[in-house]
Amino acid sequence: MKPIQHANIAVIGAGIVGLAHALEAAKRGYNVILFERDQYALGASVRNFGMVLPVGMAPGAVHQRALRSRNIWLEVAREAGFWHEPVGFMILAYRPDEMAVLTEFCERGPALGYIGQLLDKTEVLQRCAGANPDGLLGGLWSPTEMVVDPREAVRKIPAYLARQYGVTLRFGAAVTAIDLPYIEAGGQTWQVERALVCGGSDFETLYPELFQASGLTRCKLQMLRTEPQPDNWRLGPMLATGFTLKHYPAFSLCESLTPLKARLAAEYPELEQWGIHILASQNEAGEVILGDSHEYGLAPEPFDRTEIDELILFHAQKMLRLPSLKISQRWHGVYAKHVEQAAVIETPAENVRVVTGLGGIGMTTSFGLAQETFEAWA
Numbered sequence: 001m002k003p004i005q006h007a008n009i010a011v012i013g014a015g016i017v018g019l020a021h022a023l024e025a026a027k028r029g030y031n032v033i034l035f036e037r038d039q040y041a042l043g044a045s046v047r048n049f050g051m052v053l054p055v056g057m058a059p060g061a062v063h064q065r066a067l068r069s070r071n072i073w074l075e076v077a078r079e080a081g082f083w084h085e086p087v088g089f090m091i092l093a094y095r096p097d098e099m100a101v102l103t104e105f106c107e108r109g110p111a112l113g114y115i116g117q118l119l120d121k122t123e124v125l126q127r128c129a130g131a132n133p134d135g136l137l138g139g140l141w142s143p144t145e146m147v148v149d150p151r152e153a154v155r156k157i158p159a160y161l162a163r164q165y166g167v168t169l170r171f172g173a174a175v176t177a178i179d180l181p182y183i184e185a186g187g188q189t190w191q192v193e194r195a196l197v198c199g200g201s202d203f204e205t206l207y208p209e210l211f212q213a214s215g216l217t218r219c220k221l222q223m224l225r226t227e228p229q230p231d232n233w234r235l236g237p238m239l240a241t242g243f244t245l246k247h248y249p250a251f252s253l254c255e256s257l258t259p260l261k262a263r264l265a266a267e268y269p270e271l272e273q274w275g276i277h278i279l280a281s282q283n284e285a286g287e288v289i290l291g292d293s294h295e296y297g298l299a300p301e302p303f304d305r306t307e308i309d310e311l312i313l314f315h316a317q318k319m320l321r322l323p324s325l326k327i328s329q330r331w332h333g334v335y336a337k338h339v340e341q342a343a344v345i346e347t348p349a350e351n352v353r354v355v356t357g358l359g360g361i362g363m364t365t366s367f368g369l370a371q372e373t374f375e376a377w378a
């Protein structure tokens with residue numbers, strides 16, 4: 001008979017969703033075991049921009065969740081000792097219809113809790129060393145955004161959980177079966193009262209039948225990273241352009257978005273085809289992260305498209321003036337995405353929750369979502 005070890009709660013998956021839930025469980029006094037099948041997390045949570053971006057979130061519950069998450073990020077980053085910067089977010093407008101959406105957002109947004117500020121060209125350039133001034137009309141400045149280096153954060157949070165809260169870490173241990181109170185992982189049997197499955201885009205290993213009717217799919221995104229910018233050059237706020245207004249639900253409250261969407265679709269069918277919008281963030285090392293594209297489907301193509309990288313770089317240069325555009329790394333990431341919901345929480349068996357499907361907002365919302373999971377699961 002294999003030895004049996006005990007915990008109150010098992011969290012499966014050490015991406016940001018699993019880490020956030022392990023933290024919340026530990027704060028509530030539970031004895032937590034965190035399983036990760038790889039030696040360290042390699043999924044979407046280490047492949048992203050590191051953007052914590054409340055301003056893009058849908059008004060109401062998701063925006064509030066993001067604001068709470070941001071506060072928890074600040075606390076965790078300080079205590080776990082990883083780099084983070086509250087740099088804010090700037091959306092640049094190069095066309096009057098983009099400026100119209102930003103203006104409308106600044107008029108309507110405050111009633112819904114957004115605190116964006118409309119800036120003219122001069123004010124934008126004062127804040128953004130990297131913004132391309134050619135044809136720039138102005139921008140939307142939001143101060144609520146922060147950036148982390150996801151590779152560093154996702155590696156340091158587990159050690160912090162172990163140190164601060166006594167969370168037991170089992171990395172390199174895939175969970176292969178959950179039949180509570182028993183869990184099989186890495187050749188060991190654990191006895192737990194509850195299990196939280198935060199396996200990201202792995203729909204097959206545990207509860208595959210759940211996903212057939214779940215409305216979940218996968219999305220593949222291509223990304224690029226420059227070499228460290230010379231002479232400690234800093235980008236300032238994270239940057240985006242008019243394409244991003246289509247992408248984040250916050251801007252759907254603007255009636256002026258409809259004509260902008262129509263113009264962008266007609267003018268840039270190649271961006272439409274690959275779901276490209278342009279974002280830039282900078283990490284502590286000075287590297288600028290550029291992306292991204294969106295290709296949906298359950299079986300993401302393993303091979304990256306040069307065409308997508310070229311489109312991202314071409315359009316990034318329209319908004320950015322970087323001292324160095326030398327690309328040092330290219331990669332893609334895959335996340336789980338629900339067609340309508342900002343997250344999926346399922347109960348496949350008694351005392352088991354599956355939490356996934358956060359799409360492109362997992363870094364922004366996971367900590368707040370974890371609070372909600374446990375409030376509903378007291």
Ligand SMILES: Cc1cc2nc3c(=O)[nH]c(=O)nc-3n(C[C@H](O)[C@H](O)[C@H](O)COP(=O)(O)OP(=O)(O)OC[C@H]3O[C@@H](n4cnc5c(N)ncnc54)[C@H](O)[C@@H]3O)c2cc1C
Binds near residue numbers: 018048
């Ligand atoms: C390119 C890209 C850019 C993005 N940019 C941003 C951004 O800037 N801001 C933002 O808010 N969001 C962003 N996102 C979205 C965000 O990264 C995801 O929403 C989030 O990382 C999902 O976290 P997760 O924990 O669900 O998944 P993952 O990070 O994939 O983690 C799941 C983990 O579970 C483990 N696992 C799975 N099955 C098992 C098992 N049976 N046993 C043990 N372990 C298991 C896996 O090994 C993995 O480590 C981006 C995503 C991508 C791909």
